[in-house]
Amino acid sequence: MSEYPKEIKEQLEHMDRMKDTFFRHKKKLVEELCSKLPYNITPTKYYMLKFIYEKEKCMVVDVSKKLELSSGATTITLNQLEEYNLIERRRDSRDRRIVWLTLSEQGKELVHNALKKRDEFWGKMLAVLTEDETKEYFRILEKIENGIERNLDGIKR
DSSP states (O other): OOOOOHHHHHHHHHHHHHHHHHHHHHHHHHHHHHHHSSTTOOHHHHHHHHHHHHHSSBOHHHHHHHHTOOHHHHHHHHHHHHHTTSEEEEEOSSOTTOEEEEEOHHHHHHHHHHHHHHHHHHHHHHTTSOHHHHHHHHHHHHHHHHHHHHHHHHHHO
16 A cells, blocks of 8 residues: 655644544533433433434334444344433324334423533534634534545445
C-alpha cells in the first residue's frame, strides 16, 4: 500500500484527534446529562428513548437494529424503561404478534428536556462561527457523512 504524502498524513492525524476529542466530549456530555435525569438513565437507555421519540412509534427489532444490541439486551432495557413509566407497549390491532413501542408523556418530557440541553450546548459551540461558516461547516459534514454511509453500505454487503 502506498504511503500518503506528509501533508495528508498530518491532516488525517488531525481528523483523528478531532474525532477522539468529539467522542470523548460527547460521551462526557451524555453521561453528565444522564446523571441529572431521574430513573437511573444510562446512555443506552437515553439513546433508546431518543430513538423512540424520533420515530414516535416503532418495534423492538427497530431499536435493536439501530443501537446494534441483541434482542435480549434490548428487551431487558425496555422492560426497565416500562417500569419507569417512560415507554408504553401496545399490541397492533390488526396483528397481535406486533408490539408497538411509544413514549409515555413522562418519556416525551424527559427526552424533550434532554434535547433542549443538547441544543443549548451546540448553540454555544457554534456561536464562534459566522452564519456563512456555520452553513459551510454543515455542508462539509453532510458530504463526509454521505461518504461514510456509502463506505458502510459497501462493508455490509
